[in-house]
Amino acid sequence: MTFDTTTHAAPPALPVLDATDRQLLSLLQANAREGTAQLARRLGLARTTVVARIARLERTGVVAGYGVRLGTRLDATTVRAWCSISVLPKAAPAVLRALEAMAEVEEVSAVSGPFDYLVFLRCGSHEQLDTLLDRVGQLEGVHQTQTSIVLSRKIDRRTIG
Numbered sequence: 001m002t003f004d005t006t007t008h009a010a011p012p013a014l015p016v017l018d019a020t021d022r023q024l025l026s027l028l029q030a031n032a033r034e035g036t037a038q039l040a041r042r043l044g045l046a047r048t049t050v051v052a053r054i055a056r057l058e059r060t061g062v063v064a065g066y067g068v069r070l071g072t073r074l075d076a077t078t079v080r081a082w083c084s085i086s087v088l089p090k091a092a093p094a095v096l097r098a099l100e101a102m103a104e105v106e107e108v109s110a111v112s113g114p115f116d117y118l119v120f121l122r123c124g125s126h127e128q129l130d131t132l133l134d135r136v137g138q139l140e141g142v143h144q145t146q147t148s149i150v151l152s153r154k155i156d157r158r159t160i161g
Contacts, residue, residue, distance in 0.1 A: 032066040
């Protein structure tokens with residue numbers, strides 16, 4: 001990727017992360033609500049050091065925010081699916097806006113290969129998923145879709161316990 005320095009600035013350099021930063025990030029990913037005193041004990045650091053490191057990670061954009069992960073009890077009652085979507089080139093922005101407006105769409109990633117986007121969907125039932133897939137397939141500019149329903153997770157580093 002090249003940058004025209006007359007009209008665009010190069011992206012900021014990623015801050016250097018040491019082993020302690022990486023361990024702190026891992027602990028925060030497992031439980032972002034864990035108190036700084038407990039994090040400090042687990043890392044063998046002073047609490048003020050942990051507070052400063054978290055502030056630096058937030059300030060430099062390494063940590064973009066904190067969110068909620070669904071527990072396995074609720075997750076087990078939903079139907080999850082990956083939907084690959086191929087779109088007509090000029091229709092991509094409108095398709096992305098339409099997908100963003102659908103509450104069941106949790107993630108959209110641009111991908112290489114025969115499809116343009118890989119979309120993660122979460123619905124309350126197979127019937128809701130079927131209706132959603134009809135809506136997605138009927139979007140202006142969607143050329144083709146292919147869907148795989150998630151049967152079970154074998155490895156998931158994002159869940160707790």
